[in-house]
Amino acid sequence: MNSLKIAIVGGGLAGLAAAMKIAEAGHEVDLISVMPVKRSHSVCAQGGINGAVNTKGEGDSPAKHLDDTVYGGDFLANQPPVKRMTDMAPEIIYLFDRMGVPFSRTKEGLMDFRRFGGTLHHRTAFAGASTGQQLLYALDEQVRRYETTGKVTKYEGWEMLSLVLDDHQVCRGLVAMDLQSLELKSFAADAVIMATGGPGMVFGKSTNSQTCTGSAVAACYQQGARYANGEFIQVHPTSIPGEDKLRLMSESARGEGGRVWVPRNPQDTRKPKEIPDAERWYFLEEKYPAYGNLVPRDIATREIFQICLEGHGVGGENQVYLDLTHIPADVLTEKLGAILEIYEMFVGDDPRYVPMRIFPGVHYSMGGLWVDFEQRTNVPGLFAAGECDYSIHGANRLGANSLLSCVYGGFVAAPSALEYAKNVERGETEINGIYEAELKKQRNINDGIIKSEGGENQYKLHEEMGKVMTDNVTVVRYNDRLKATDEKLLELQDRFKKISINDSNLWATQAVPHARQLSNMLNLARVITLGALNRNESRGAHYKPDFPERDDDNFMKTTIAEYSDQAPVFSYDPVDVSLVEPRKRDYSSGKKAPQVPKPGSELKPSSREESMPRNPDNKEEFEAAKD
């Protein structure tokens, strides 16, 4: 068998998962990443990874994990890949266990599991409060092992600029730029896997890393790849506002018993500890007795947002308390040490003694490159995995499903790309010259940026984009404001043509890469904004007060955006709901509407009633269930 060459763009969890599988199958990988892969944004995931291993005797199962995921995603995800993922989840977690991830363990020495938002089961494996870092390192180590055998070649400090397409619009590789020398190089490949993560930087400040620009994905979109469900942007309910970014306070803070509250009297100026229980308003627990503080993210976000909008925020400002101070400090240190350190480090207060102040922040994109059930995009030879694909989370992602979907995506994309590369018939296509032509095109774009002298400041344009997107295209959306946002984006695109880069030293400059990213981000911003404008309903993370209900008749559809010179062209694909019958999403009572298994599906009749005697309101029973 000939050795195939697969180029992978992005070295986070999804990219490394794919690289490991391809190298293990005996093929070669070129791994392109804007920075050393060990520093990828996956390190920021704190809480854990979901898998229904049912070690707590709760009757958990992959079928219930599937149900929670598609229900939490408000029935916008195609269900077959979700089922495949939840079925694969236990073996993925066990594999990480074998790789030596220091998961927290039970007395017996087995892996421990915690509860997370949007489920009633202990389904989340965790390693302290830095699970993403630990999982990424495990894959980084395995890929380094393959690096020493020559199967994987890393190009760290290289940024992808474009795909190389042949005259049949088949992907034959890519062009990337060395971020030190600005040298461009083409990478020929039998297939390309995109694994570049999310586009948080489109919103200026978010919980994402500075490298999460979505730029490479936007380049694919502009070369013909379909972008799906772009309007579904998860805003995390609990982030720490900062000058440079919004830092995440993990959902595990609520999972371990954190309580969200505001003073009943918004004018109350006492220190939080001095306010007696009766004068605190635990608004999530009051409105959602069954799930309490562990309602799914979109609901928690809107409730916190709304409370502050109505003037109930702490000190009248955009902030509420997230309180852990009722839990012993040493317990908090063991279970949540890393994330509590983050708060203390960046705010200066110790959350073990002082309630944290938090507010929602842009966190995750459910939308991304359109892929089929084998992670294939519509561009032959181009695959996608992880946050940069749209396939798993529907209209809203459940906590601790992102690490899982990254690994799952990589594990499916790798064999799928190899299968494609083995069987593709190349025909009479002429590839001589296509790499040179693409290199020339990209060089010209860079030269244009370097020579441009219109006086506009690109960092200022980025700030303006971030502000208008955050103000109008996040928690609450109105059609008139969305239209105005698109007009603003068009203005920014126009002004972008007149930027002057302010760096005369081109060695290792940030100016040229940032300009490339900004241009691409503006394109993605339009996809997100216009997708939201077109969707006149409320579903998951997408909420329009003028259309407050979910509208399955008109909008249980995947939004598809395709690039054109004028504006994105939108169409809609039906959603495969063949496994779990759509039902109204309602977390206000503990009893979800029963699951109705469809003929031929593997779901067993619901045993949800029996499996959830654990009422989170009953503190004692809830605590017992955790030990």
Next chain:
Amino acid sequence: MSTPAHIEKPRLDKPPPTIKFKIHRREKEGATVNWETFELQYRRNLNVISALMEIRKNPVTIEGKQTTPPVWDMSCLEQVCGICTMVIDGKVRQSCSALIDDLLLATNSDTVTLAPMSKFPNVRDLKVDRSKMFDHLKQVEAWIELDGTYDLGPGPHIPNETAQERYAYSRCMTCGCCLEACPQYGDDNYIGPQAIAQARLFNMHPTGKITAEERLNGLLGEDGITNCGNAQNCIQVCPMSIPLTKAIYETNRDITVNALLGWLKK
């Protein structure tokens, strides 16, 4: 269980109206170094990264000279990726978690001084190339030798105490603080604490133990563990509080035991 008393940390009560940033400038590796000073209005809750972002937007020095924007590395801004490490007021640390208030309080001045780490090639300004650290991880084979990634069930039973001890080592983000502070590290003469701690991480794992000797062998060369001069600077600067000196001690012990056993077998 007793809860330690909570002590509030000191705060900067009288901030200066403006803050000065004295920044190490170098066009590229090998070029001459010069220093430029920039001035920003004081704002609460600034960190070094937000100050650099502000300077990058409009790089004009305190003398009013238009200059090039300083270049530095950044990514997560949560002190978990390690990339933004630099030397701030003479101390190696991550710039994202360096709060301006704390810096001014510590130096009792209105100036913050930023320099790149000195033990690595200086790419430009504040940016360095730490690829050698990743090579060191290859040298000690810092991974578990898996039979394969297919489904073979869960890993071995492990006491939670062991898992927690390993977790402390596993938080290493390859930032390089320990190497910058180590008086022995430099010029390829010593592999340094980070790689030794990573060898220890895997040698403590029940599966990792099987190939422990290979990892120890990676530490026996000329740049090996015996170069540690026991200055204990590494543990002082590690932002993740990794017990680096314990790792060095225990790894040394394992090497001695191994050598003795090998000698007895002869």
